[in-house]
Amino acid sequence: MTDVRVLVTGATGFIAGHCINELLQHGYAVRGTVRDLATADVAHLRAIAERTGGSLEFVQAGLGADAGWAEAVDGCEHVWHLASPNPAGLPADEDELIRPAVDGTLRVLRAAAAAGTVRRVVMTSSSDAIVHGHERTDVLRTEADWSNVERAAAYPKSKVYAERAAWAFVADQRLELVTINPGLVLGPLLHAEQKASMEVVRQLLAGGLPAVPRLNYAVVDVRDVATAHLLAMETPHAAGNRYICATPSLWMGEIATVLKAEFGARGYRIPTRRLPYWLMWLAARRDPAVRLALGYYGVPALVTAEKAQRELGWTPRPATESIIAAGDTLIRYGIVPDKGRSGNPTPTQARGTTV
Structure with missing residues (x-):
C-alpha cells in the first residue's frame, strides 16, 4: 500500500x-x-x-x-x-x-x-x-x-x-x-447504470432498432x-x-454481428440488415438525437493508438471482448431484459465477466 x-x-x-x-x-x-x-x-x-x-x-x-x-x-x-x-x-x-x-x-x-x-x-x-x-x-x-x-x-x-x-x-x-x-467506451458495467456510451449495445440487444444504421465507432x-x-x-x-x-473502428453492423453470434441463441433478436440513409433521414425529422447521428452516417472514425502503445506500453483488448462484456452486464443488471432465465445458465452466464 x-x-x-x-x-x-x-x-x-x-x-x-x-x-x-x-x-x-x-x-x-x-x-x-x-x-x-x-x-x-x-x-x-x-x-x-x-x-x-x-x-x-x-x-x-x-x-x-x-x-x-x-x-x-x-x-x-x-x-x-x-x-x-x-x-x-x-x-x-x-x-x-x-x-x-x-x-x-x-x-x-x-x-x-x-x-x-x-x-x-x-x-x-x-x-x-x-x-x-x-x-x-x-x-x-x-x-x-x-x-x-x-x-x-x-x-x-x-x-x-x-x-x-x-x-x-x-x-x-x-x-x-x-x-x-x-x-467509444464499452465493456463491463460495475453496477446498474445507464451510460450513453453503451446505448449502441443496449439498443441492439433490446430490439429497439429495425435495422442498423451505417455508423462507425472506434471501440x-x-x-x-x-x-x-x-x-x-x-x-x-x-x-x-x-x-x-481505441481499437480499429467497427461499423455498427459489425457490432451487431458480434452480439448476434453471442446472444442470438439466448433469444435476442438482433438486427443486422442495414438501415438505409433515406429512412434514417425521415426519422431524423422527428427525433433530434437521430438528426445528430445523421451527420455521421457512412463516416468512418479513423484513429490510431500507435502512440499510446509505443510510448506507454498500452495494449488494448480486442473490441469483440468489450462488446460481449457490455452485453453480459447490461443483461446481468437488468438494463436489458434477461431472456435466458431458466433453470440452467447459458454458457455466457456460466462464464461470467471479469470486472
Missing part, C-alpha cells in the same frame, strides 16, 4: 469506477468527488475498496461551483479529471454544454495548481476532440489532429474547447498534464481506458502528451 493519494473527479461515472478500481488494485489511496454526498450511489465503489483493502474516501464538489475543490485536492499528488457536464437531452443552446465543460475543467486545474502538492493531472478527453469536422474522412487521425469546431456538433466542440483550455492553462504552470482520448474497453490513465500517471515522459485509446 502506497501513501500516494489520487483525486478522481466524477467518481460515480462509468470510466471513473474502473479507474478507482485500477488505482486501488495498485495500492494507491483514492479520494473521489461526487456532486452530493447524501445521494451519491457509491456502494459498488466501497465494495471494491473492501475487496482490495484499499483506502477510499469521498468529498462533495461539483463542476459548477468552487466549493469543495480546495478540500478535494488537499494532500493529493495526482488528479484524474473524469467529471464532465451531463445535461438532460440535447441542449437548445450549445453553450449549455460547452461552457460548463470549459469552466469545470479550469476549476479543477486551478484548485490543483493552488494545492501545491499536485504534480500531474491526467484528463479524460475524447477522440471526439480529434475526428470531427474534417473535409477528408479517409485520413487516419492522430494526436496531432483536432476536430474542426466550425463544422462540429456541440459535444465534440465541448471536448475540443475543454481540452484546449486545459493545455492553455498548464502552459504557464508547474503542473503536468496528460490527456487520454478514448473512442475501446473501459478497463483499458483505466489502465491508460494509470500508465499516463506513472510514465515520466508522458507529461505534455495526448494519447488516443
